[in-house]
Amino acid sequence: MKKLKHEKELVKLALDMVMTIAAKKGVVEFSATDSSKEKLEYVYRLLVHDKVLQPLAKDQENQPNMKHKLACWMEKQLPVDHPLKK
Numbered sequence: 514m515k516k517l518k519h520e521k522e523l524v525k526l527a528l529d530m531v532m533t534i535a536a537k538k539g540v541v542e543f544s545a546t547d548s549s550k551e552k553l554e555y556v557y558r559l560l561v562h563d564k565v566l567q568p569l570a571k572d573q574e575n576q577p578n579m580k581h582k583l584a585c586w587m588e589k590q591l592p593v594d595h596p597l598k599k
Contacts, residue, residue, distance in 0.1 A: 519597045520584040524553075526597070527587035531556045553579055560586070 517523060532552060535541045540559070543552065557579040560566040566586055569578050591598055 514578070514581055516581070517584050517588065520581065522597055523584035523587040524580045527583040528552055528556055530587075531559065535559060550576060553583070557583060 532543055561568045566582060569582060588598060
């Protein structure tokens with residue numbers, strides 16, 4: 514697994530985007546006390562459930578792999594000229 518150049522920023526962008534959409538749909542309500550680990554896992558599982566992401570193998574489900582998967586997905590969602598794609 515090769516780490517992306519802007520992986521941290523891509524993960525943050527993906528979390529913000531999916532959490533906002535989920536909250537608007539009324540699927541979930543996040544609070545300020547929710548940990549980033551919980552948010553990451555929720556967003557990953559929501560995208561897998563909605564068949565947007567292919568799930569990781571059970572033995573590969575961990576925080577770094579989930580972050581990488583979200584970053585790769587987010588990078589594909591961005592327009593070609595976006596600064597995080599460079």
